[in-house]
Amino acid sequence: xxxxxxxxxxxxxxxxxxxxxxxxxxxxxxxxxxxxxVFKIVLHDFRLVPAMWHVLGFMALFVPxxxxxxxAMSLMLDVDAAPWKKWVRLAYxxxxxxxGSVAVLLWYVLxxxxxxxxxxxxxxxxxxxxxxxxxxxxxxxxxxxxxxFSLAGQWILIQFGSLQSISHEIxxxxxxDGCSQFQLATKIKLPLIRKYVIYMGVLVxxxxxxxxxxxxxxxxxxYHGIAQQWSFDQLSYSLAFDNGNFGEASALSxxxxxxxxxxxxxxxxxxxxxxxxxxxxxKKLRKEALKREAVNA
Amino acid sequence: MSIDFEExxxxxSEQPRKKRRKIKIGHFAVxxxxxxxxxxxxxxxxxxxxxxxxxxxxxxxxxxxSFASFHGYIRAWKNLQDFNSGVLAHWxxxxxxxxxAIVLIASITASLAGFxxxxxRIRFKKAFLISTLIMMLVPPVALVIPLFIEMNKxxxxxxxxxxxxxxxxxxxxxxxxxxxxxxxxxxxxYESARLxxxxxxxxxxxxxxxxxxxxxxxxxxxxxxxxxxxxFMPYIMLPSPEHYTLPVGLGALxxxxxxxxxxxxxxxxxxxxxxxxxxxVLVAVPVMIVFLISQKRLIRGMLAGSIKE
Numbered sequence: 113x114x115x116x117x118x119x120x121x122x123x124x125x126x127x128x129x130x131x132x133x134x135x136x137x138x139x140x141x142x143x144x145x146x147x148x149x150v151f152k153i154v155l156h157d158f159r160l161v162p163a164m165w166h167v168l169g170f171m172a173l174f175v176p177x178x179x180x181x182x183x184a185m186s187l188m189l190d191v192d193a194a195p196w197k198k199w200v201r202l203a204y205x206x207x208x209x210x211x212g213s214v215a216v217l218l219w220y221v222l223x224x225x226x227x228x229x230x231x232x233x234x235x236x237x238x239x240x241x242x243x244x245x246x247x248x249x250x251x252x253x254x255x256x257x258x259x260x261f262s263l264a265g266q267w268i269l270i271q272f273g274s275l276q277s278i279s280h281e282i283x284x285x286x287x288x289d290g291c292s293q294f295q296l297a298t299k300i301k302l303p304l305i306r307k308y309v310i311y312m313g314v315l316v317x318x319x320x321x322x323x324x325x326x327x328x329x330x331x332x333x334x335y336h337g338i339a340q341q342w343s344f345d346q347l348s349y350s351l352a353f354d355n356g357n358f359g360e361a362s363a364l365s366x367x368x369x370x371x372x373x374x375x376x377x378x379x380x381x382x383x384x385x386x387x388x389x390x391x392x393x394x395k396k397l398r399k400e401a402l403k404r405e406a407v408n409a
Numbered sequence: 410m411s412i413d414f415e416e417x418x419x420x421x422s423e424q425p426r427k428k429r430r431k432i433k434i435g436h437f438a439v440x441x442x443x444x445x446x447x448x449x450x451x452x453x454x455x456x457x458x459x460x461x462x463x464x465x466x467x468x469x470x471x472x473x474x475s476f477a478s479f480h481g482y483i484r485a486w487k488n489l490q491d492f493n494s495g496v497l498a499h500w501x502x503x504x505x506x507x508x509x510a511i512v513l514i515a516s517i518t519a520s521l522a523g524f525x526x527x528x529x530r531i532r533f534k535k536a537f538l539i540s541t542l543i544m545m546l547v548p549p550v551a552l553v554i555p556l557f558i559e560m561n562k563x564x565x566x567x568x569x570x571x572x573x574x575x576x577x578x579x580x581x582x583x584x585x586x587x588x589x590x591x592x593x594x595x596x597x598x599y600e601s602a603r604l605x606x607x608x609x610x611x612x613x614x615x616x617x618x619x620x621x622x623x624x625x626x627x628x629x630x631x632x633x634x635x636x637x638x639x640x641f642m643p644y645i646m647l648p649s650p651e652h653y654t655l656p657v658g659l660g661a662l663x664x665x666x667x668x669x670x671x672x673x674x675x676x677x678x679x680x681x682x683x684x685x686x687x688x689x690v691l692v693a694v695p696v697m698i699v700f701l702i703s704q705k706r707l708i709r710g711m712l713a714g715s716i717k718e
Contacts, residue, residue, distance in 0.1 A: 113609055114531070117522035120578040125544050128555035135558055185446065188439045202701060203447035206454050209697040212640035213659040214689045218453045221460075227682070229456050229473040265450055293435075314546060322550040325640045333663035345550060349645075352554050365554045369547065376546035380539065 129369075132362040140357040154363045159341045159350075166252060166342050171320050173256045178316050182264055183309065186271035187297045201272070204265035211262050216329040219258050246335050251327070251342065258326050263319075267312055274308040275301055307383045314375040321371060324349070344368050457693065460686035461485040468682045485687040488679050492662070499651050500658035501691065504637065507573055507654060511636050515579035516628040523586020524617050528599045529609055538587070544580035550641055557645050571646040572654075576636050582628045589624045590617060630703050637696050659688045 139146040142153055154160065185204075189197055210218055221227045223245045225234045239245060245254070278301060286300050302309075324345035331339035331346075341347045344364065352361035452474070460468055462481040471477065489497045526534060556575055557566070565571040594617060602612055640656045647653060653661065666680045 113521045113613065114525040117518040117579075117583055118537075120518060120574070121540065121544065121580070123559075124552075124556065124575050124578045125540065125580075128552050128559050131559045131562070132555035135555075185443070188443055191436070191439060194440075197443070200443050200447040203450045205700050206697060207450050209638075209693045209700055210454065210457075211638045213656045213663070214457075214638070214693045217659065217663065217685060217689045218457060221456060222453060226469050227473065229452050231473065261453075293432075318546065318548050318551075322548045324550055329640075329660055329663065333660055345553075348554055352557070358554075358558060361554045362558065365551065369551050372547045372551055373543065376543045379546060380542050 129366075132366055135362040136359055136366065138359045140359045141355065142357055143359055146359070150359045150363045151367070154351075154360050154367070157347070157351075157360070159347050160364075163341060163344050163347045167321060167323065167344055169252045170255055170259075170323065170343075171317065173252065174259055174320050175313065175317055177256065177260055178264060178267065179309065179313060181260070182267045182271055182312065183302065185264075185268045186275060187301060189268070189272050190275045190297075190301070191293055201269055204268050206265065207261050208263070208266040212325045213329055215258055215262050216326055216334065219254065219326075220334050223254065246338065248338055251330075251339055255323065255326055259320065259323070263316070267316075271305065271308060271312065274305045278304050310383050311379055314379045318372040318375050321368065454693065454697070457686055457689050461683045461690065463683060465679075465681035465683060468686075481683060482687065485683040488681075488684050489687060492680055492684075493650065496650055496653075497658065497688070500653050500655045503569070503652060504655040507569055507576075507643075508633060508636055510573045511576045512629050512632045514573070514577040515582055515632045516625055518577065519579040519582030519628055520586045520621060520625060521613065522583040523588075524590050524613050525609065526583075526587045527590035528594070528596070528612060528617070538584075541580045541583050544578070545584055553641055553645055556642075560646060565646075567647055567649050567652060569647065569652055572643050575642060575646075576639065579628070579632060582632065585627065585631075586624060589621075589627075593620060630699060634696055634699060638692060655688070655692045659685070659692055662688055 136150055137146050137148050140150070143150045189201065222230065224242050225231050225240050225244075226242075228234060234240075282300065282304075283296065286296055291300065322345050323343045327339035327342040328346055328349070331337065331342065339346070341350050345368070348361045348364045348368070351357045351364065456473055459474060459476055462479065463471055463475075463477040464481065467477055525531065526537065531537075560566050560571045560575075565574075598616060599612060602616060607615070638656055639654070640660065643652075643654045644657050644660070647657070650658075650661065662680060662685055666685060
């Protein structure tokens with residue numbers, strides 16, 4: 113009964129990694145004799161450093177903005193349980209339906225001064241032409257807004273959900289002790305949802321590192337050349353499909369996998385996010401039960 | 410002395426009033442900000458839904474959030490249908506069939522896996538759970554190039570099964586099922602059923618499955634929401650336009666339309682802004698409907714059952 117899932121896990125989780133590792137030393141135009149020094153070739157690729165700066169700049173803005181904003185909004189939602197907030201929460205989920213190609217379409221419109229629903233505000237700021245906004249130097253900010261706007265709503269709801277797990281007795285006791293709403297949020301609620309904040313941080317970080325669809329679509333379909341090999345994944349894609357360097361593309365994919373793996377292991381082993389998961393084998397569990405019985409006896 | 414006492418009494422009675430006023434202003438500011446952000450969240454989607462009601466000229470010159478006519482939707486739909494000899498119908502059918510297959514395979518395999526891990530005494534449980542959690546936390550985009558190499562080796566590039574099978578690996582679903590079965594069915598039930606000679610499969614079909622309807626709905630919901638808008642995987646694996654999904658097709662529409670790329674020559678069929686917006690509606694609205702209906706499930710599910718509501 114486990115085998116269908118295990119088969120999928122092996123074929124599309126483990127095997128691709130093995131294939132990528134096998135593929136790394138294969139011969140390619142930039143590595144005609146093959147060999148493991150392809151990692152060095154990738155690290156010396158002139159496009160890697162700009163891509164790294166772009167992604168680092170993007171992450172430096174996106175990750176803190178997401179965490180700060182999402183926490184502030186979910187704490188504000190949690191101040192009281194007014195019935196109208198149900199509708200506000202429904203509205204927050206709407207941008208989550210807009211991802212990938214639809215997000216590119218919408219942001220093209222939102223930032224186009226002749227089409228945007230916010231064109232009044234844009235004109236007020238003296239922005240009347242798309243070229244004032246759509247330039248490579250602004251791309252980091254545009255992509256941060258795109259990713260932030262798509263993801264913030266659903267994370268607000270998720271963190272709001274995590275705030276509901278705090279027991280009412282704790283909150284009531286703090287209120288009786290004279291805690292203000294601000295103190296309640298910073299001294300009681302935030303420490304109690306710490307593990308969910310780390311969980312969000314890791315997922316947002318890992319997702320941000322692998323940004324691809326938005327810059328790729330902007331570059332290939334909307335403003336040609338605006339985001340050429342802008343991100344790591346675009347570079348990896350270009351190495352594989354434009355240059356036919358699958359060895360280099362695999363090496364870059366493996367290098368990018370490392371931070372995501374570290375993040376995942378950090379969440380699994382260094383937080384109590386999955387504390388309910390029983391990692392112990394049945395043998396160990398039986399031994400522990402026997403020990404407990406012996407102690408009780 | 411008495412005057413001094415009265416002054417003091419006035420000051421102390423004014424303090425809580427001031428504090429109350431401050432709290433009221435704070436509350437008002439917080440609520441106003443929450444509503445402002447809600448309005449901001451809805452405006453882009455509103456634009457998307459209203460844009461196909463207008464002509465291309467009206468999209469640029471009319472109020473962006475105004476409604477023109479229902480006829481606009483019909484006109485945009487007809488133009489989209491005529492694009493590239495009706496390729497849009499293929500994209501819609503592809504999106505629906507691929508997603509149906511993914512939701513079915515992913516939900517069944519994940520629920521079976523979660524059940525076995527929670528109910529059976531299997532070896533390597535720890536390794537299995539850790540690898541599932543790792544797969545759950547590593548973004549799928551990270552494995553796209555290695556997956557392409559693998560699919561290329563087995564000649565599945567440009568074959569819809571590549572996307573269906575890859576997307577059917579559902580570690581989040583397996584983990585969710587494991588948590589669900591661990592929390593809803595006490596292990597003693599399995600023990601006594603086993604003593605009565607029940608096999609693992611009859612345990613699942615007779616005891617677990619009838620109790621799994623809420624779980625299966627949750628699994629189907631997340632599998633659908635996660636895959637309907639997926640762009641990268643089908644973009645890489647399915648290069649032929651007749652195999653595109655709606656999100657990839659929308660990307661192709663961007664690329665070919667002079668409405669967004671004036672450098673492109675005019676297409677034989679007028680694919681302009683209203684048509685592109687209608688294609689966007691086709692991608693976004695199904696997910697929006699599912700999201701709005703299942704908001705609570707999303708929150709509980711994303712936290713993988715660790716919240717006790």
